[in-house]
C-alpha cells in the first residue's frame with residue numbers, strides 16, 4: 379500500500395507562514411535535513427497586516443502582552459503570550475534578514491496600522507500586496523536556494539508514533555507516501571472549511587484535529603471560534619472579502635440603518651476596538667432591527683482619502699472591480715466565521731510532546747477567547763521561529779544522548795551548554811587570536827581552570843570538553859615564545 383518511503387530529521391506538515399518560517403529558521407541555523415509536505419499554502423497569503431515590536435523595550439513588550447491578555451479575556455496561556463512577545467522583535471529581524479520588504483514611511487520608519495484589539499498602532503504591512511504574500515515569497519525563495527524540498531499537493535492522512543519512530547502518511551492522487559522523522563512539526567493551520575460559510579481558503583479542511591487526536595495529542599480552547607466583524611456581504615462577488623478592521627484606525631466607522639455610529643454607544647473610539655466587542659455590538663443592532671437586509675450593518679469609508687484606501691489594493695481593487703466605490707457608497711458588511719483560536723495544547727516553545735511540535739493556527743492557547751487583529755499572522759511566524767529554535771536545542775540533546783556506553787556518563791544540560799558556549803566565544807573573541815596578548819591569555823586561562831572546578835560545568839559533558847579544549851589552545855599559545863607564521867608574539 380505504501381508507494382514511497384522517506385526519512386528526514388524534521389518533517390514539517392503545512393506550508394503557510396508558520397511552516398515556512400520554521401523551515402527557514404532551521405535552515406539558517408544549519409539544519410537542512412528537512413522535508414516539507416503540504417496541500418497548498420493555506421490562509422497565510424491573505425495576511426494583510428502583521429504585528430511586530432519594532433522597538434524591543436520592556437515598555438513595548440508589556441503593552442503588547444497586556445493587549446493580548448485583555449483582548450483574550452485573560453484565558454490565554456500567559457507563558458505562550460510572553461514568549462510570543464519576547465520573540466517578536468527577533469522574528470522581525472529574521473524576516474528582514476531574509477529580505478522581506480515591509481512598507482516604510484517617508485522618514486524611514488515602518489508604516490504601522492492600528493488594528494482591532496490594539497491600544498496603539500503596531501501592525502506592519504505592504505501597501506502593494508498582501509504582506510503574507512511578500513513574506514512567503516522570500517521564505518520560499520530561501521528554502522529553494524538552500525536546496526530543501528517543498529512538496530505541495532500532498533494531504534496528510536495519518537500520523538503514528540511507535541518504538542521505531544514517528545511516521546506521517548501523505549496521499550497524492552493514488553499514491554501513499556510514508557515519511558519517518560525524528561521531529562514532526564504540525565503547521566497545518568486551523569479548521570477552515572469545517573466552519574461552514576467562512577473567510578477561509580479551501581486547502582485547510584480541518585480534519586487535522588481528528589488526526590491529532592488519533593495521535594493522542596491534547597487540545598485547548600476549541601470553543602473559541604473567531605468571527606471577522608466587517609466582512610463584505612453584498613454584492614455577491616465581493617462576499618467573504620474582509621473589510622480590514624484597520625479601516626476603523628484610518629477613521630472609518632460602522633453605522634446602523636439610521637446612520638448612527640453605534641460602536642460609540644459603548645466605546646470611546648472605534649479604532650482598536652476588539653473584534654469580540656464589535657461583533658457583539660453589531661449583533662445587538664441587528665437584533666434591534668437596525669441592521670441590513672443581508673444580516674449586517676454598514677461600513678462608512680466615504681470620507682477616507684482615496685490614496686489611503688488604495689494602500690489596501692486587494693480590498694479596494696476588488697470593490698472597484700465589482701462596481702462598489704468605497705468613496706461614494708456605504709459598504710454592506712457583517713460578521714463572518716473566520717478562524718479558531720484553539721488548537722493543539724503546546725508548551726511555551728510550541729512542543730506538544732517529545733518530537734512533536736504544533737505551530738501557527740494548529741496550536742491553541744495563545745489568543746485566549748479573542749485574537750488581536752494581525753496576531754494570526756504574527757503568531758504563525760513567531761511560533762515557527764520559536765519552535766525551530768527549540769528543535770535545534772532538542773537536536774543537540776539527541777545528538778549528545780547517542781553513543782552512551784556503560785562506563786561513560788554523558789551529561790546534558792542545555793542551559794549550561796548555552797552559557798558556557800557564549801562565554802567561550804567571548805573569550806575567543808577577546809582573549810586569543812593570532813596576536814599573543816600575554817596578560818589576557820593568562821587571565822582567561824585562570825578563569826577557565828576555575829570553571830573546571832565548578833559544579834555547574836559538571837552538569838554538561840560537552841561544556842567540560844569545550845572548556846578543556848580552550849585551555850589546551852591557550853596553554854599551547856602561552857608556551858610558544860617566538861613569532862612564527864601568522865602568529866605574532868608581542
Ligand SMILES: Cc1cc2nc3c(=O)[nH]c(=O)nc-3n(C[C@H](O)[C@H](O)[C@H](O)COP(=O)(O)OP(=O)(O)OC[C@H]3O[C@@H](n4cnc5c(N)ncnc54)[C@H](O)[C@@H]3O)c2cc1C
Nearest residue numbers: 392393394396418420421422426534567738739752754755
Ligand atoms: C481571509 C483571511 C484573512 C486574514 N487576514 C489576516 C491578517 O490580515 N492578519 C493576520 O495576522 N492574520 C490574518 N488571517 C489569519 C492568518 O491568515 C492565519 O492565522 C495564518 O495564516 C495561519 O498560518 P498557518 O501557517 O498556521 O496556517 P495556514 O497559512 O492556513 O497554512 C496551513 C498549511 O497546512 C496545509 N494543510 C492543511 N491541512 C493539511 C493536510 N491535511 N495535509 C497537508 N497539508 C495540510 C495547508 O495547505 C497549508 O500549507 C486571515 C485569515 C483569513 C482566512
